[in-house]
Amino acid sequence: MAKVQLITMGCSKNRVDSEHLLRQMAAAGWEISPEGEDLASAGVDTVLINTCGFIGDAKEESIEMILQAARAKGEGQIRRLFVFGCLAQRYARELPELLPEVDGFFGAADTAGILAALGVAERADLRARRHLTTPSHYAYLKIAEGCDRRCSYCAIPLIRGPHVSVPMEQLVDEAQSLAAAGVKELIVIAQDTTWYGLDLYGRRMLAPLLEKLAQIPGIEWIRLHYSYPDGFPEEVLDLMATEPKLCKYLDIPLQHIADPVLKAMRRSTTGAEIRALIEKIRRKVPGVVLRTTLMVGHPGEDEAAFAELLDFVREARFERLGAFQYSEEEGTWGAENLKDEVPPEVKQERYDRLMELQSAISAAYNRSRIGTTARVLFDSVSDGVLTGRSQGESPEVDGEILVSEAEFRARGLQSSQIIGTFADCKIAAAGEYDLLGEPL
Numbered sequence: 001m002a003k004v005q006l007i008t009m010g011c012s013k014n015r016v017d018s019e020h021l022l023r024q025m026a027a028a029g030w031e032i033s034p035e036g037e038d039l040a041s042a043g044v045d046t047v048l049i050n051t052c053g054f055i056g057d058a059k060e061e062s063i064e065m066i067l068q069a070a071r072a073k074g075e076g077q078i079r080r081l082f083v084f085g086c087l088a089q090r091y092a093r094e095l096p097e098l099l100p101e102v103d104g105f106f107g108a109a110d111t112a113g114i115l116a117a118l119g120v121a122e123r124a125d126l127r128a129r130r131h132l133t134t135p136s137h138y139a140y141l142k143i144a145e146g147c148d149r150r151c152s153y154c155a156i157p158l159i160r161g162p163h164v165s166v167p168m169e170q171l172v173d174e175a176q177s178l179a180a181a182g183v184k185e186l187i188v189i190a191q192d193t194t195w196y197g198l199d200l201y202g203r204r205m206l207a208p209l210l211e212k213l214a215q216i217p218g219i220e221w222i223r224l225h226y227s228y229p230d231g232f233p234e235e236v237l238d239l240m241a242t243e244p245k246l247c248k249y250l251d252i253p254l255q256h257i258a259d260p261v262l263k264a265m266r267r268s269t270t271g272a273e274i275r276a277l278i279e280k281i282r283r284k285v286p287g288v289v290l291r292t293t294l295m296v297g298h299p300g301e302d303e304a305a306f307a308e309l310l311d312f313v314r315e316a317r318f319e320r321l322g323a324f325q326y327s328e329e330e331g332t333w334g335a336e337n338l339k340d341e342v343p344p345e346v347k348q349e350r351y352d353r354l355m356e357l358q359s360a361i362s363a364a365y366n367r368s369r370i371g372t373t374a375r376v377l378f379d380s381v382s383d384g385v386l387t388g389r390s391q392g393e394s395p396e397v398d399g400e401i402l403v404s405e406a407e408f409r410a411r412g413l414q415s416s417q418i419i420g421t422f423a424d425c426k427i428a429a430a431g432e433y434d435l436l437g438e439p440l
């Protein structure tokens with residue numbers, strides 16, 4: 001069979017889609033080229049690109065990747081190029097005319113169409129199986145698709161459709177297969193993980209799902225991402241406080257704190273409710289690490305609203321925080337009903353001020369950890385430095401714990417014995433985002 005390379009753009013939810021597709025192809029005899037491997041020297045026949053269509057920057061990155069692959073095809077490095085995912089779904093009519101070099105475009109959920117174009121018969125028994133593109137000791141577990149919320153700025157419901165939960169028994173089966181393959185950490189994701197179960201079971205079932213995942217032998221950490229604040233299921237906090245496998249880590253995108261902006265965003269919550277939830281989380285789960293995402297420059301954000309946002313960040317002192325600037329996306333409620341009134345230079349200035357504030361908060365938090373002990377899961381090694389994470393760091397989005405390879409060699413251990421395993425480390429030094437550790 002030929003050799004394929006699948007390039008995934010955008011979020012971890014896309015990565016799960018890619019891994020399901022690759023498993024089907026591998027079972028049919030295709031050889032998988034790791035993402036980033038040189039196409040010509042690897043002898044890659046076919047390139048697949050799973051695109052992102054969320055915001056302007058992400059769309060531009062996806063287009064550039066398609067153009068790069070198209071150039072490789074034009075130079076004879078590859079034979080075929082197929083594009084799928086969110087961008088292809090969103091611009092299904094426009095892209096074929098703009099990019100005739102592409103052999104086929106497919107929507108975000110059209111796995112069957114892609115496989116048919118590749119001459120692969122889809123196997124039903126493999127739909128819950130994956131070819132991992134992450135390090136083999138951790139994996140993302142997507143528990144639902146789509147979203148029922150209609151935030152003003154978000155195109156995801158237009159692209160992915162309404163919220164559809166994956167049946168619990170299917171998720172447990174998939175998680176068991178991942179554990180059997182050596183996965184130790186599950187990172188639970190969806191557009192909104194707190195909505196899980198409402199469509200299938202008539203109530204929020206995130207906590208019962210987490211309980212079942214925690215019973216799987218081999219799984220040692222379960223990490224929760226993308227939790228919407230409105231209607232947050234408090235039983236998840238009770239479980240997080242008592243279940244050792246559930247990381248004391250919560251990703252909860254808040255977007256803003258000023259009521260006029262939250263209303264314009266159609267976020268179904270208020271600043272007072274958000275503050276009360278943050279207080280409750282920290283009270284119920286002592287030592288929890290909170291990650292949030294905030295937006296600057298949304299219509300309705302004046303200087304007073306932005307000042308309130310900065311004050312909130314100073315008060316809440318999120319251990320982890322990301323931010324992005326409002327981007328008007330066609331088809332969204334905001335694009336059709338609001339004026340993109342904040343100038344680009346003001347958006348950039350507000351973003352810079354917010355991240356400068358968070359940088360100082362992150363550095364102070366990291367310094368407070370000096371002298372403490374952390375259980376570290378090691379992900380990789382490069383240039384004599386092992387890179388790992390504690391429960392307080394999620395892969396790809398947070399800082400890391402760095403340990404000299406020589407520290408383990410002095411204990412008679414090679415890096416190959418360390419990657420994918422846990423070790424207790426003392427935090428010896430700290431920067432704004434990364435920490436230096438010493439094995440105990």
